Amino acid sequence: MNDLLLRACRGEATARKPVWIMRQAGRYLPEYRAVRAGHTFLEMCKTPELAAAVTVQPVDILGVDAAIQFADILLPLEAMGAQLHFEEGRGPVFERPVREPADVAALRRPDVDRELGYVFAAIRQVKDALQGRVPLIGFGGTPWTLAAYLVEGGGSKHFSHLMGWSWSDPEGLRQLLDRIAEVSIDYLAGQIAAGAQAVQLFDSWGGLLSAPRWREISRPSLQRVLEALSDRAPLIYYVNGGAHLLEAMRDLPVQALSVDWRVPLPEVRQRVGPAICLQGNLDPTALLSSVEVIREQAERLVRETAGPHIVNLGHGILPTTPVENARAFVDAVHATTA
Amino acid sequence: MNDLLLRACRGEATARKPVWIMRQAGRYLPEYRAVRAGHTFLEMCKTPELAAAVTVQPVDILGVDAAIQFADILLPLEAMGAQLHFEEGRGPVFERPVREPADVAALRRPDVDRELGYVFAAIRQVKDALQGRVPLIGFGGTPWTLAAYLVEGGGSKHFSHLMGWSWSDPEGLRQLLDRIAEVSIDYLAGQIAAGAQAVQLFDSWGGLLSAPRWREISRPSLQRVLEALSDRAPLIYYVNGGAHLLEAMRDLPVQALSVDWRVPLPEVRQRVGPAICLQGNLDPTALLSSVEVIREQAERLVRETAGPHIVNLGHGILPTTPVENARAFVDAVHATTA
Numbered sequence: 001m002n003d004l005l006l007r008a009c010r011g012e013a014t015a016r017k018p019v020w021i022m023r024q025a026g027r028y029l030p031e032y033r034a035v036r037a038g039h040t041f042l043e044m045c046k047t048p049e050l051a052a053a054v055t056v057q058p059v060d061i062l063g064v065d066a067a068i069q070f071a072d073i074l075l076p077l078e079a080m081g082a083q084l085h086f087e088e089g090r091g092p093v094f095e096r097p098v099r100e101p102a103d104v105a106a107l108r109r110p111d112v113d114r115e116l117g118y119v120f121a122a123i124r125q126v127k128d129a130l131q132g133r134v135p136l137i138g139f140g141g142t143p144w145t146l147a148a149y150l151v152e153g154g155g156s157k158h159f160s161h162l163m164g165w166s167w168s169d170p171e172g173l174r175q176l177l178d179r180i181a182e183v184s185i186d187y188l189a190g191q192i193a194a195g196a197q198a199v200q201l202f203d204s205w206g207g208l209l210s211a212p213r214w215r216e217i218s219r220p221s222l223q224r225v226l227e228a229l230s231d232r233a234p235l236i237y238y239v240n241g242g243a244h245l246l247e248a249m250r251d252l253p254v255q256a257l258s259v260d261w262r263v264p265l266p267e268v269r270q271r272v273g274p275a276i277c278l279q280g281n282l283d284p285t286a287l288l289s290s291v292e293v294i295r296e297q298a299e300r301l302v303r304e305t306a307g308p309h310i311v312n313l314g315h316g317i318l319p320t321t322p323v324e325n326a327r328a329f330v331d332a333v334h335a336t337t338a
Numbered sequence: 339m340n341d342l343l344l345r346a347c348r349g350e351a352t353a354r355k356p357v358w359i360m361r362q363a364g365r366y367l368p369e370y371r372a373v374r375a376g377h378t379f380l381e382m383c384k385t386p387e388l389a390a391a392v393t394v395q396p397v398d399i400l401g402v403d404a405a406i407q408f409a410d411i412l413l414p415l416e417a418m419g420a421q422l423h424f425e426e427g428r429g430p431v432f433e434r435p436v437r438e439p440a441d442v443a444a445l446r447r448p449d450v451d452r453e454l455g456y457v458f459a460a461i462r463q464v465k466d467a468l469q470g471r472v473p474l475i476g477f478g479g480t481p482w483t484l485a486a487y488l489v490e491g492g493g494s495k496h497f498s499h500l501m502g503w504s505w506s507d508p509e510g511l512r513q514l515l516d517r518i519a520e521v522s523i524d525y526l527a528g529q530i531a532a533g534a535q536a537v538q539l540f541d542s543w544g545g546l547l548s549a550p551r552w553r554e555i556s557r558p559s560l561q562r563v564l565e566a567l568s569d570r571a572p573l574i575y576y577v578n579g580g581a582h583l584l585e586a587m588r589d590l591p592v593q594a595l596s597v598d599w600r601v602p603l604p605e606v607r608q609r610v611g612p613a614i615c616l617q618g619n620l621d622p623t624a625l626l627s628s629v630e631v632i633r634e635q636a637e638r639l640v641r642e643t644a645g646p647h648i649v650n651l652g653h654g655i656l657p658t659t660p661v662e663n664a665r666a667f668v669d670a671v672h673a674t675t676a
Contacts (some may be wrong), residue, residue, distance in 0.1 A: 167631055168626070
């Protein structure tokens with residue numbers, strides 16, 4: 001079994017660095033689009049055969065060193081009672097945004113086996129299909145990022161409802177984050193029990209708060225999730241736009257810290273210390289260029305990053321990325337020794 | 339005359355700190371909406387009487403210590419031959435995005451007096467109306483941020499055309515940036531000649547590049563603009579999402595550095611040195627809360643920031659901000675001594 005990723009998470013030396021690609025089960029792959037063609041996005045998430053099929057595709061097609069469970073980070077919010085749908089070109093929409101204590105009180109703590117069991121079933125199918133070839137990473141969002149969508153009612157430019165709430169009633173917002181945290185723990189523990197060998201938590205909007213406010217508002221619920229899971233599987237925390245939070249995050253109870261492309265990993269290493277595994281961080285738009293540029297950038301990234309390192313992009317792969325460029329990235333990492 | 343802002347730019351000590359608000363001539367003001375009601379956004383920009391009227395409004399209504407010329411950063415691109423229009427809910431749209439050397443070659447260097455003279459005329463009217471009460475700040479975008487819109491054809495989530503170009507043909511992109519820089523110099527020099535007493539350059543998308551790539555791709559054209567103007571008026575450089583660029587920006591030839599809310603100003607001060615004037619950086623969503631919270635945050639901001647400091651938000655004021663909250667912010671700054 002290729003356990004490079006798990007060993008990197010444990011801080012062990014490996015002969016070469018593991019590599020996978022955020023959003024590797026995605027629209028840039030013709031094989032993904034073929035499965036997606038007959039189904040809505042939520043159908044894909046909720047049909048274990050489909051979710052499992054697209055989860056395994058990039059392992060076969062690109063030769064990445066890990067699979068990550070195909071799902072949407074917002075599924076546990078739906079299980080808590082929020083009505084979720086996806087609109088073409090607009091993304092996720094919650095018809096009734098959560099904006100005050102009464103809305104928070106109306107959320108329920110679901111039986112995750114009953115309400116999110118389709119994810120666990122998909123994980124079991126993926127494990128069967130992978131037969132131990134590479135580890136499977138479980139998939140979730142942080143309480144802050146889940147709350148961001150739930151409070152705004154979808155994506156947003158300024159997240160003014162969320163951020164406004166954080167100023168006017170931080171305690172009320174923390175209660176929402178705690179409610180999401182307790183469900184996230186059940187949900188992610190369920191993914192691990194079903195076979196996920198690591199878990200990545202996505203904090204896509206983690207960078208909205210300044211460091212002092214991040215510590216005060218976002219961190220407690222995140223910490224609670226991480227602490228509840230930390231003896232079950234290695235944890236990877238991904239933050240987007242978090243260049244100002246590196247020092248604040250360095251003592252999070254995670255095995256790996258995944259960052260976007262804005263801060264070069266040698267500087268990240270300096271700022272977070274030698275022990276933690278780093279993940280990232282090629283700019284995903286570099287994969288829109290040529291095989292030559294990609295090869296050069298992949299080699300640079302592998303060579304310049306000291307300590308435990310899982311090679312990846314700094315953000316999800318773009319749908320317009322040519323498959324051969326994604327493969328060139330993976331191949332170049334495999335061919336480079338640090 | 340209230341010249342607090344100009345003195346802060348020069349690094350002089352002032353009895354109290356000057357304050358103004360990014361996008362202070364904007365939709366949160368009923369008086370602005372009244373002027374805007376009968377006109378398109380571009381008509382507002384191109385009719386000196388209207389542009390002048392809304393520029394002066396916040397000085398009268400809020401008592402801010404500076405006016406900033408109402409305009410759109412993209413106007414010089416239109417003068418270069420790019421067809422620009424604004425769509426409700428979508429923002430600026432360039433019908434024919436600039437994506438290759440032939441597109442760059444087709445751009446022209448306009449006679450700014452003829453093609454952008456309406457901005458200069460508005461500035462002269464503002465100066466007449468202000469009668470020296472407060473300084474007037476000229477208004478422009480950086481070559482990188484202007485190019486971002488021109489290359490994408492409008493706003494964008496990932497700016498994949500711009501960023502992809504930066505990987506595949508950085509020299510070609512630099513040529514576009516240089517073309518924009520030369521027109522920006524003419525345009526901003528024209529604003530100063532018409533009466534602007536300082537200039538703020540907005541780099542809304544300045545944070546997209548890592549520091550090494552920012553130095554290589556974005557900085558040369560920015561530096562060119564700044565150097566050409568630096569003996570004519572104080573320059574303020576605003577960057578959004580630039581927490582990872584502070585060290586790279588500290589030696590830019592500007593009098594003031596304006597940053598978003600993500601890094602507290604005491605840390606910005608540490609990272610950019612004691613000499614430069616800082617501008618910012620209250621989170622604009624704080625103005626959605628209560629007068630009590632706003633007062634507390636304004637006092638904290640004034641007191642904790644050492645050295646020359648122009649108080650402002652970290653991003654433009656949101657259209658949903660109550661006017662009394664904006665006024666509470668200005669009043670609290672005026673009432674606080676550092």
